[in-house]
Amino acid sequence: MGDRETRCNAGGQFMDRGRMNQNGVVQPLLTDLYQITMAYAYWKSGKTDDHSVFDLFFRSNPFHGEFTIFAGLDECLRFLESFHYSESDIEYLRRTLPEGTENEFFDYLGDLTAKDVTLHAIDEGTVAFPRVPIIKVEGPLIIAQLLETTLLTLVNYASLMATNAARYRMVAGKHVNLLEFGLRRAQGPDGGLSASKYSYTGGFDGTSNVLAGKLFNIPVKGTHAHAYITSFSGIEELKARLLKHKLTAGVTGDLLELAIKYRQKLSTVLNVSMEESSEGELAAMVSYAIAFPDGFMALVDTYDVKRSGLLNFCAVALALNDLGYQAVGIRIDSGDLAYLSCLARETFERVAERFKVQWFNKLTIVASNDINEETILSLNEQGHKIDCFGIGTHLVTCQRQPALGCVYKLVEINGQPRIKLSQDVEKVTMPGHKNAYRLYSSDGHALIDLLQKVSETPPEVGQKVLCRHPFQESKRAYVIPSRVEPLYKIYWQNGKITQKLPTLELVREKVQKSLKTLRNDHKRTLNPTPYKVSVSDNLYNFIHDLWLQNAPIGELS
Ligand SMILES: Nc1ncnc2c1ncn2[C@@H]1O[C@H](COP(=O)(O)OP(=O)(O)OP(=O)(O)O)[C@@H](O)[C@H]1O
Ligand SMILES: O=P(O)(O)OC[C@H]1O[C@H](OP(=O)(O)OP(=O)(O)O)[C@H](O)[C@@H]1O
Ligand SMILES: O=C(O)c1cccnc1
Numbered sequence: 165m166g167d168r169e170t171r172c173n174a175g176g177q178f179m180d181r182g183r184m185n186q187n188g189v190v191q192p193l194l195t196d197l198y199q200i201t202m203a204y205a206y207w208k209s210g211k212t213d214d215h216s217v218f219d220l221f222f223r224s225n226p227f228h229g230e231f232t233i234f235a236g237l238d239e240c241l242r243f244l245e246s247f248h249y250s251e252s253d254i255e256y257l258r259r260t261l262p263e264g265t266e267n268e269f270f271d272y273l274g275d276l277t278a279k280d281v282t283l284h285a286i287d288e289g290t291v292a293f294p295r296v297p298i299i300k301v302e303g304p305l306i307i308a309q310l311l312e313t314t315l316l317t318l319v320n321y322a323s324l325m326a327t328n329a330a331r332y333r334m335v336a337g338k339h340v341n342l343l344e345f346g347l348r349r350a351q352g353p354d355g356g357l358s359a360s361k362y363s364y365t366g367g368f369d370g371t372s373n374v375l376a377g378k379l380f381n382i383p384v385k386g387t388h389a390h391a392y393i394t395s396f397s398g399i400e401e402l403k404a405r406l407l408k409h410k411l412t413a414g415v416t417g418d419l420l421e422l423a424i425k426y427r428q429k430l431s432t433v434l435n436v437s438m439e440e441s442s443e444g445e446l447a448a449m450v451s452y453a454i455a456f457p458d459g460f461m462a463l464v465d466t467y468d469v470k471r472s473g474l475l476n477f478c479a480v481a482l483a484l485n486d487l488g489y490q491a492v493g494i495r496i497d498s499g500d501l502a503y504l505s506c507l508a509r510e511t512f513e514r515v516a517e518r519f520k521v522q523w524f525n526k527l528t529i530v531a532s533n534d535i536n537e538e539t540i541l542s543l544n545e546q547g548h549k550i551d552c553f554g555i556g557t558h559l560v561t562c563q564r565q566p567a568l569g570c571v572y573k574l575v576e577i578n579g580q581p582r583i584k585l586s587q588d589v590e591k592v593t594m595p596g597h598k599n600a601y602r603l604y605s606s607d608g609h610a611l612i613d614l615l616q617k618v619s620e621t622p623p624e625v626g627q628k629v630l631c632r633h634p635f636q637e638s639k640r641a642y643v644i645p646s647r648v649e650p651l652y653k654i655y656w657q658n659g660k661i662t663q664k665l666p667t668l669e670l671v672r673e674k675v676q677k678s679l680k681t682l683r684n685d686h687k688r689t690l691n692p693t694p695y696k697v698s699v700s701d702n703l704y705n706f707i708h709d710l711w712l713q714n715a716p717i718g719e720l721s
């Protein structure tokens with residue numbers, strides 16, 4: 165295994181690993197100090213090779229919802245593949261751990277890899293539910309412990325982001341385009357990249373983030389900023405005005421002249437005064453159209469959408485039409501997005517009819533400006549004509565809930581179950597090495613997730629199985645599944661990735677397929693029905709016996 169430093173590219177940030185790139189910041193020292201101090205103490209106390217099982221799971225769904233999309237597995241596996249402390253890492257640890265830390269421990273760390281660990285996981289892109297482990301790590305205690313923080317950081321934000329994006333997709337509907345515009349507002353450069361990647365996974369159609377496009381093969385899209393419009397103050401500033409006809413060789417037109425001619429005609433058709441509209445805006449639009457005659461998309465809200473932006477846009481788009489080009493559309497970034505999008509659509513329809521340009525009916529209307537899930541729901545209620553939302557701040561910062569609380573808990577050591585007790589019943593861990601099954605009804609919907617001890621026989625199609633609430637004794641149900649899906653696959657064993665990993669595109673498709681298996685009442689935004697997560701009778705009794713054994717008995721006097 166080569167030294168990590170030599171695998172970084174010139175920018176020092178990303179390793180080109182073929183199928184999907186991994187951020188070079190993901191390395192064994194990207195962890196909490198206590199993992200390494202615990203490793204030393206485990207090593208000193210002869211627990212290095214104790215066989216451990218850890219569960220990685222979350223306790224509640226984000227955004228007041230009843231589902232979570234599991235994402236980040238691909239990066240976890242790449243982390244395991246490359247897990248190795250470089251010479252400079254060991255050097256740093258020698259300087260950082262307390263004096264007296266034995267040399268042999270550093271030799272041990274220098275040789276450590278993840279080859280003795282087995283990782284079981286749910287498929288990336290699947291819907292997941294509270295308390296059902298999404299990853300299980302099995303192996304020697306030290307290495308399994310050392311993976312905790314990095315696996316958590318790789319899964320928590322990825323899953324939160326993919327879930328957030330999937331929720332935006334659900335409220336927007338499948339026919340609206342969703343673009344992620346959040347890099348400038350994201351939690352730092354790495355947060356920005358992860359946001360672009362996992363918003364695509366969750367169902368966005370593209371990003372404005374160019375590096376994310378290059379690294380993850382995500383479509384990159386965009387319009388232009390107000391600065392482009394305001395950089396022109398009049399038509400006299402236009403240096404280039406000529407444009408070659410798209411199809412007729414030898415024909416060249418003066419785009420500005422054509423646009424001015426149409427602007428005059430349009431001012432009567434649209435009933436707006438030319439004097440009120442901005443000439444600087446017209447100049448900016450003409451120059452942008454000359455640069456991108458086939459992809460002309462203009463920001464129309466710099467001065468006034470109705471009195472200036474739409475008039476100038478339509479004038480330039482009609483001028484382009486004379487030269488054989490079709491404009492793409494507009495972006496509105498302020499004001500009442502419902503009203504303005506309807507106004508824009510009506511304007512385009514009127515122009516289409518009056519000037520016999522059918523394609524005007526199909527112009528794209530992009531809306532942006534502090535959009536969140538509620539804004540989209542409200543716009544849907546009001547009625548709007550927006551084809552595409554550009555969403556930044558609230559998407560990437562996960563405004564409604566900034567973190568998913570995935571945890572990593574020891575559940576078994578040397579075949580002995582471990583339980584973490586809490587005053588809060590919901591926080592009590594489910595001990596022992598467990599398997600999880602998703603049971604489906606005859607109409608194809610997921611009914612319930614069932615956790616069992618690994619030693620138990622899996623549930624079978626058509627066979628009645630008792631599913632119990634993990635903590636409330638009276639809550640039980642018999643389920644006769646029409647389909648039983650074992651949720652875990654071994655993804656990493658003997659130092660190798662053991663499954664063919666899907667591309668980002670396939671994970672993205674998986675998200676939508678998996679969401680389809682959920683009933684609508686689990687997915688609605690307001691007061692969704694909780695999805696049931698249950699345990700077998702056997703596991704129920706096992707948990708509760710262990711709970712009683714471990715809970716100290718108080719004494720009253
Ligand atoms: N029809 C609508 N229904 C609900 N929310 C809307 C509607 N239109 C716009 N919004 C939202 O309302 C907010 C308006 O933001 P703000 O008050 O800053 O106005 P603005 O139009 O951006 O003003 P300015 O032009 O001064 O920047 C944004 O979050 C936007 O997404
Ligand atoms: O609103 P968001 O969801 O974060 O989407 C991204 C925003 O970033 C851009 O402008 P910026 O906000 O930087 O400047 P502006 O609002 O002054 O145009 C763009 O015009 C959007 O408004
Ligand atoms: O391309 C855009 O329109 C864009 C990109 C980033 C932020 N706001 C808008």
Ligand SMILES: [Mg+2]
Nearest residue numbers: 497532533534
């Ligand atoms: Mg803004």
